[in-house]
């Protein structure tokens with residue numbers, strides 16, 4: 001048995017049980033399903049439920065995406081801290097030095113926007129590290 005939420009041509013809302021969706025179609029086509037309020041037999045399924053579900057899952061999907069992004073940024077920070085050497089404000093000169101070496105250990109540190117631009121002009125690849133998402137206590 002399936003319960004359908006129905007609406008008649010006059011806009012009255014009601015529900016009714018059917019053995020399956022084919023029998024719903026048959027009974028409606030035969031005019032056997034009548035609105036309990038006005039007796040009108042022009043009824044169809046209410047379409048509200050699917051759109052409410054879509055709106056809910058859309059919001060949940062966005063929250064999941066945000067959580068996924070936060071986790072990625074955290075993972076990136078952990079990876080950099082584990083694999084790369086922290087050189088702080090010496091980053092621009094260290095980056096230039098290591099650009100000359102073949103298998104230099106990766107580094108991370110601080111550089112101004114101007115310094116990053118200068119490094120890139122010299123052909124040295126510099127990747128910005130996105131700020132860590134704020135922790136809520």
Ligand SMILES: [Zn+2]
Nearest residue numbers: 008012035038
């Ligand atoms: Zn009605």
